[in-house]
Amino acid sequence: MSYYLGIDIGTFESKGVLVDGAGTVVAMAARPHKMIVPEPGWAEHRPREDWWDDFTTISRRLLADSKAPPSDIRAVGTSAIGPCMLPVDAAGEPLMNAVLYGVDTRAAKEIEELTEAVGEDVLLDRCGNALTSQAVGPKILWLKRNRPEIFARTAKILTATSFLVHRLTGAFVIDHYTAANTIPLYDVEAQDWRFGLAPDLVDPALLPDLAWSTDVVGTVTAKAAAETGLAAGTPVIAGSVDAASEALSVGVLDAGDMMLMYGSTIFIIMITGARVRDSRLWYAPWLFPGEHASMSGLATSGTLTHWFRDNFARELDPATAMVALAAEAEASPPGARGLVLLPYFSGERTPIHDPQAKGVLFGLNLTHTRGDVYRAFLEGIACGTAHVFDTYREAGQDPR
Numbered sequence: 208m209s210y211y212l213g214i215d216i217g218t219f220e221s222k223g224v225l226v227d228g229a230g231t232v233v234a235m236a237a238r239p240h241k242m243i244v245p246e247p248g249w250a251e252h253r254p255r256e257d258w259w260d261d262f263t264t265i266s267r268r269l270l271a272d273s274k275a276p277p278s279d280i281r282a283v284g285t286s287a288i289g290p291c292m293l294p295v296d297a298a299g300e301p302l303m304n305a306v307l308y309g310v311d312t313r314a315a316k317e318i319e320e321l322t323e324a325v326g327e328d329v330l331l332d333r334c335g336n337a338l339t340s341q342a343v344g345p346k347i348l349w350l351k352r353n354r355p356e357i358f359a360r361t362a363k364i365l366t367a368t369s370f371l372v373h374r375l376t377g378a379f380v381i382d383h384y385t386a387a388n389t390i391p392l393y394d395v396e397a398q399d400w401r402f403g404l405a406p407d408l409v410d411p412a413l414l415p416d417l418a419w420s421t422d423v424v425g426t427v428t429a430k431a432a433a434e435t436g437l438a439a440g441t442p443v444i445a446g447s448v449d450a451a452s453e454a455l456s457v458g459v460l461d462a463g464d465m466m467l468m469y470g471s472t473i474f475i476i477m478i479t480g481a482r483v484r485d486s487r488l489w490y491a492p493w494l495f496p497g498e499h500a501s502m503s504g505l506a507t508s509g510t511l512t513h514w515f516r517d518n519f520a521r522e523l524d525p526a527t528a529m530v531a532l533a534a535e536a537e538a539s540p541p542g543a544r545g546l547v548l549l550p551y552f553s554g555e556r557t558p559i560h561d562p563q564a565k566g567v568l569f570g571l572n573l574t575h576t577r578g579d580v581y582r583a584f585l586e587g588i589a590c591g592t593a594h595v596f597d598t599y600r601e602a603g604q605d606p607r
Contacts, residue, residue, distance in 0.1 A: 210280045212269060212437070214262050215449050216287035216367055218242050218307070218471035218510070221261035225269045225280075234273035236265045242471070242510070243304060248553065248562060250311040251304040254293055258305075258367055259374050266435040277438040283375065283427065284444045286452035287367030290388035292346040294361035299373045302357045306350075309341035310472060310506050312554045312562030317345035317352075325391055325404045327486060333404060335387065335395035335482060335490035339560040341504075342390040347409055364389075364413050368446045375435075375443050376425025379415040382445045384500070386417055387491035395482070398492055418445040420452075420494040450474040450502075451494055465606040471513075472556075473592055474504040477599065477606055485602040487558035501604065503557035503595045507550055507566075508588050514552070515584055519577060535578030536585055543579045545570045548587030555591070558598040 210233065214223035219242060225234040238261045243251040252258065262285070270277060293305040306313070318338045322330065327337055338345060343364070351358045365373065369381045386393050386400075392414065394401040400414055418424050423442045432439040446452070454466040454476040462480040467473060479499045482490055489502040507514075516528045523531050551564035568583065599606055 208275070208279050210273075210275050211282055211284070212266065212280050213284045213286070213452075214265050214371075215285070215452065216258050216261060216371070217449060218288055218310075219513070221257075221265060223262075223265035223269050225273050225275060228281075233275065234269045236268040236272065238264055242307070246313075248312040248315075250307040250553070252288075252291075252307060252367075254301040254305050254367075254370055258287065258370060262371055262374070263434045263436075266437060270436045277432075277436060277441070280437060280441055282423070282442045282444060283437065284452075285368055285371045285375075285446045286449045287371060287446075289366045289368060289385050289448040290341065290343050291366045292343050292350065293365045293367070293370055294350060294357055295363050295365055295370070295373075296360055297362040299363070299365075299370070299377075299379070301370075302360055303354065305367065305370075306346050309339065309504060309556045310510070310553050311346070312340045314340070314345035314349040315562040317348040318342070318562075321345055321348065321391060321405065329404065330391060331484055331486060333394055333396070333401070334390045335484075336390050337486035337560065338390055339489075339556065340506075340554065340562050341388055341489060341556060343388055344390050344392055344405065344408060351408075361413060363415060364409065365415065368448065369415050372424060372443060372446060375427055375431045377428055378425040380418050380424045380445050381415040382418055382420045382447045382494070384420060384447050384451050384491045384494055386415075388489075389414070395490065395492065419496060420445050420447040447494055450476055451500075455494065463605065463607045467592070469508060471508065471510045472505050473508040473588070473595075475502060475595060477501045477604060479604060483602055483604060485598070487560070487598050488602060489557070501599070501602075503598065505550065505588065505591050505595070506553045506556045511550055511552055511584060511588065512581075515581060519580075532578075532581050535576070536582035537578075539576070539579045539582040541586075543583035543586060544575060546575060546579055546583035548583040550584070550587040550591050557595055 209228040240257040391404040427441040465477040483501040493500040549567040552566035554562035
C-alpha cells in the first residue's frame with residue numbers, strides 16, 4: 208500500500224491528512240495554537256512550539272490512527288502560512304519569534320523608504336508587486352535596524368514552509384511562489400534572486416535555494432524520523448504557502464479559476480494567462496513553471512470574528528459560540544439597523560494596502576443589540592471582499 212502525508216500550519220490551527228494512492232483520506236488530525244500579538248500591528252508565532260511541535264504531533268497521530276507502516280509513505284508535503292520572516296542560525300534554530308505575513312504591519316516605515324529608494328514602477332516591473340505589509344524585504348530591514356544583535360547571528364532567513372522542510376531534511380529551500388514575496392530581492396522575469404534593487408539589504412547567502420513546489424528537495428533525516436515517526440529516507444517536496452496548496456486541492460487549475468479562502472483572513476488566488484500588473488494586487492509565478500497567479504487578501508476576517516467572540520460573547524461556550532452569534536446576526540435585518548463597520552482592525556491589505564487604517568463601528572445607539580453589531584462585522588468583511596472583486600474587474604480580470 209502507498210500513502211502520502213500532508214501537514215498544513217495555519218494561523219490558529221495546524222491540520223494534517225494521510226491519503227492513499229487514490230487520494231482517499233485515511234486519517235486526519237488537527238492541533239490548535241495561538242497567534243501572538245505583542246504590540247498593535249505585530250503578529251507572531253513560536254516556530255518550535257507552533258510549527259514544528261504541531262508537525263511532529265500531527266504526524267505521529269496520523270500514523271497511530273491509520274496504523275500505516277511509515278515505510279509505506281511515499282512522500283511528505285507541507286504547507287504553511289506565509290510569507291513569514293524568520294531568522295535562524297547555521298543549524299536552523301530560530302533566533303526569535305517568526306514575523307507573520309501581511310497581518311504584521313511593523314515594517315511600515317521600511318516599506319515607505321524602500322519604495323522611495325527603488326521606485327514603485329521599477330518594483331512592479333522587476334518584482335511584479337508594490338511593497339506592502341505582505342513583502343518580506345521590509346521586514347528584513349526592520350530586523351536589521353531594530354534587532355541588530357539577532358541579525359548579526361542570522362545564517363538564513365526562512366518562512367514557515369522552508370523552516371519545516373529544513374527541520375525534515377536539513378536543506379534550506381523555498382518555493383518560487385513564496386519567494387516572490389521577498390520583495391525587492393526576487394525578480395519575477397528571471398525567477399531568481401537578484402540584489403541590484405537593494406544591494407545593501409542582505410547578504411545573498413542568507414536566502415534559501417529556490418525550487419518549484421513539487422520538487423523533491425531532500426529526504427527525512429534520522430533525527431526528524433525520531434521526532435515525527437516517519438521513516439528516514441522518505442522524500443520531501445518543497446511545498447508552498449497554505450493558500451496556494453488549498454487552491455490546488457479545490458481545483459484551481461486554469462486561467463480564470465479563482466479560490467476564496469476564508470480563514471483567519473480572507474485570501475484569494477486567481478490563475479491568470481499572463482502577469483497582472485496592478486499595484487493593488489499581488490503577483491507571483493504559480494506553483495508550476497510557465498503559469499501565473501494574481502492574489503489578494505483582507506487583513507482580518509476570521510481573526511475579527513474570533514476577537515468579537517472572545518471579547519463580547521465570553522458567556523457562550525466557545526465550541527458553539529459562532530453558531531449562536533450567527534443566529535443573533537440573522538435576526539438583525541440587512542444593513543444591521545444602520546450600523547457600518549470598517550474591518551481594518553489590523554490595517555488593511557488589498558486593495559488599499561494601508562497598515563495605518565483603523566477599524567470603525569459607526570452608527571451606534573442605545574437600541575442596538577449584540578446581534579446587530581455582529582451582523583455589521585460580517586457585512587463589513589463582505590464589503591471588503593466585494594471591494595477586492597471590483598479591483599480584479601478594474602484590472603481586466605473576470606473571476607469565475
